[in-house]
Amino acid sequence: MTAWPQPFDLAATLTCGQCFRWKRNADGSFSGVAGGRMLTVSPQSPGDALGDPFWRRYFDLESDYAAICAGLAAQSPVLAAALAETPGVRILRQDPWEALCTFILSQNNNIPRITGIVERLCACFGDPLPGGGRSFPGPERLAACSVEDLAPLRCGFRASYVLDAARRVAGGLSLEEIGRLPLAQAREALRQIRGVGPKVAECALLYGLHRLDAFPVDVWMNRAMASFFPGVQPETFGPYAGVAQQALFVYSRNHPDQVREPARRAAKSRKR
C-alpha cells in the first residue's frame, strides 16, 4: 500500500460540501467520477488508489496543508478549533467548468437535492465511462440544449443560468484565464454569467480554479462570521482564506447551536 500525505481525511474531504459527485458505498468506501475517470476508494487505505498522479493532484495531496493550517490556526483560537475538528480536509482540484456549473445549481438549494440534480445532469448528458458511471457533460454538450431539454433535471429556474454559462464557455470564455486574474477581476469576469453572483463566483474560484484566497459566504458562513468574527473582513485571513472558510463551514454545520440563528423574516403578507 502506498503511503499518503498527512493530514488527509478522505471522507471529510468528500462530504464537506465542496463537491457533488461522490457517494459513500455500503462498505464505507467512496465512488465518484472526475476528469472522465471513475474511482472507488476506501478511507482506510486510500493509498491503493492515490498513487495515481491524476488522483494525487485531484485530492491536492502535493500541497503542504500542515503548514497552511498551522498558519491559520495561529491567527485565531476559533480557526484553530475549527481546523482541529476536521483535520485533513483538502480543497479538491475539480474541473473548472464542473465546479462553476454545479455551484450555479447550488443556489437557494440544499445539498442532497443539488446532488440529485447533478446526478441527473450526468445521467442525461454525460458520456458513459469504461469503469461505469458517466462523465460530467462539457459546456459544448449543454450549450446545444434548450431549457426544455433540461426539464428532466428538475433544477427549476437555474436551468437558464446553466445554459448561459455553457454557451459562454463553449463560445470561448476561458475559465482558466479567469483563474489567473487578480481576485477582484476574476470575480467580476465570472459575474458576467447569468446566475453567477458573489457566492457562486467565489465557489468557482475556490473549488474549480483552486484560488485558495477565495472565500465563499453562504447562509452558514454568514452565521459563523457573525458569531465568531463580527466585523472581520475575510481578506484578513490571508492567502489561504479559502481553507479557513471550509473549516468554518464544516464547524458551523456541525455545531448549529453555537452559531447565531438566521434573522427571522417578518410575517409575510400573502402571495397571490
Added chain:
DNA sequence: GTCCAGGTTTTTA
C-alpha cells in the same frame, strides 16, 4: 400550509 436550502435577479418603495 409554512419554512428552508452552500443565491441571484427583478421589482418595488
Added chain:
DNA sequence: TAAAAACATGGA
C-alpha cells in the same frame, strides 16, 4: 440606493 419579492423544487 436599498429592501422585498420572485424564482422551481422537494424535504422537514
